[in-house]
Amino acid sequence: MNTLLFFAGLKEAIGTDEVRLAAAGMTLGEVKEKVRSEYSLDQVNNCMMAVNEEFAPEDTTITEGDTIAFIPPVSGG
Amino acid sequence: MEKRCWITSEPLEIEDVTKRVIRREAGAVNTFIGTVREFTKGKRTLYLQYETYKEMAEKKLEQITKEMERQWPSADVVIAHRVGRLEITDVAVIIAVSTPHRNDSYEASRYAIERIKEIVPIWKKEHWEDGEEWIGDQKEVKPGVPLKEEIK
Numbered sequence: 001m002n003t004l005l006f007f008a009g010l011k012e013a014i015g016t017d018e019v020r021l022a023a024a025g026m027t028l029g030e031v032k033e034k035v036r037s038e039y040s041l042d043q044v045n046n047c048m049m050a051v052n053e054e055f056a057p058e059d060t061t062i063t064e065g066d067t068i069a070f071i072p073p074v075s076g077g
Numbered sequence: 078m079e080k081r082c083w084i085t086s087e088p089l090e091i092e093d094v095t096k097r098v099i100r101r102e103a104g105a106v107n108t109f110i111g112t113v114r115e116f117t118k119g120k121r122t123l124y125l126q127y128e129t130y131k132e133m134a135e136k137k138l139e140q141i142t143k144e145m146e147r148q149w150p151s152a153d154v155v156i157a158h159r160v161g162r163l164e165i166t167d168v169a170v171i172i173a174v175s176t177p178h179r180n181d182s183y184e185a186s187r188y189a190i191e192r193i194k195e196i197v198p199i200w201k202k203e204h205w206e207d208g209e210e211w212i213g214d215q216k217e218v219k220p221g222v223p224l225k226e227e228i229k
Contacts (some may be wrong), residue, residue, distance in 0.1 A: 006147025007210035008128055009202035046213070051140070053131055053133040068197070076127075076134075076158060076199030077111050077170050077190055 002062060004035065005069040011040055026048065029058030031068055047072050081154065082138035084199070086132050086161040092162040094171040099141035103175035106133045108191055113163045123204045125159040126169060127169065130198040134158070137197040141189055143217045145174075149185045156189060169201075 002023040011017045014035075023031050028049050036044040050069040051060055062068065079097055095108045113114040113125050142154040155173045163169055174190045193199075202211050 003192045004131065007198065008202070009132055009213075012211075050130075050133060050198075053136055055128075069133065071130070071198050072200065072211070074194065074196070074198055075212040076129075076197050077193045 002065065003067045004031070004069065008072050010041070010043060010070055010072050012049065013043065014039055016031060023062045023066070024064040025060050027058060028056055028060040028062060028068065032070070035070070043072065044070065048061065048066070081142055082135055082145075082156045084129055084134050084138075084158045084160055086159065087173050089157050089159050089168045091168065091171060094155055094157050095173045097155045098173045098175035100153060100175060102151070102177055103153065104177050105179035105182040106173065107177045107186045108174040109170075109175075109186045110168055112191065113165050113167045113169060117203075120205060122165065123206060124165065125163045125169070126202040126204065127158075127163060127223075128170060128200050128202070129158075129160045134198045141192045142199070144192065145185050148188070149181045150182060152185045154185065154189065156193070158193070158197075160199065162201045172223060180217070 001020050004019045004021055006014050006017055011058060016026065032044060036042065048071040049056055049058060050071055051066050091108065091110060095106060099106055111170045115122055129209045137158050142156065143153055146153050159168065173188050174182045174185045176185065200211055202209055
């Protein structure tokens with residue numbers, strides 16, 4: 001299994017900060033599209049993606065146990 | 078060794094952060110303090126709520142200090158960011174940089190705050206008298222695609 005993490009506005013829109021998904025073998029882009037269509041949330045498109053706490057390109061293949069984070073536009077400082 | 082980068086929900090201590098970069102080789106210590114502003118474009122903020130993906134954010138802060146130490150090898154850097162509910166004038170971020178000469182300390186400090194606003198997973202929600210909104214300042218070339226240097 002894999003853990004998907006949501007933050008800030010995306011977390012509020014989805015209604016939870018964490019979802020479990022069997023994503024091994026999918027690409028990061030496919031996971032992103034799945035979440036976008038499942039929740040009908042175009043704001044997913046504005047997210048950068050991270051795997052195991054590091055930004056990753058969307059052609060990254062997910063492996064068992066990976067943690068996938070949706071990173072909406074950041075606003076620290 | 079003392080921590081160089083951290084995120085906390087506790088109030089930040091300016092003196093504590095600054096003194097960590099003071100050393101004999103330095104002739105300049107530059108401390109940038111980011112605070113919560115009351116008015117933005119005429120609109121009054123009541124307070125801010127900061128949220129973070131802490132594990133990743135602390136790694137990204139570490140990455141920024143490494144980038145700085147490559148560009149300014151003589152720089153010593155400490156960065157602390159606060160999260161949770163912050164009131165007007167509260168300190169949200171402190172960047173302390175020491176260098177042998179002042180010019181590098183100014184440049185390196187500026188670099189750090191700009192990078193924080195690009196790659197560190199911290200978000201703030203503005204709370205106004207008539208509503209609230211998550212703010213996103215992210216400077217992306219293309220939505221959803223990290224810059225090359227952000228992928229290592």
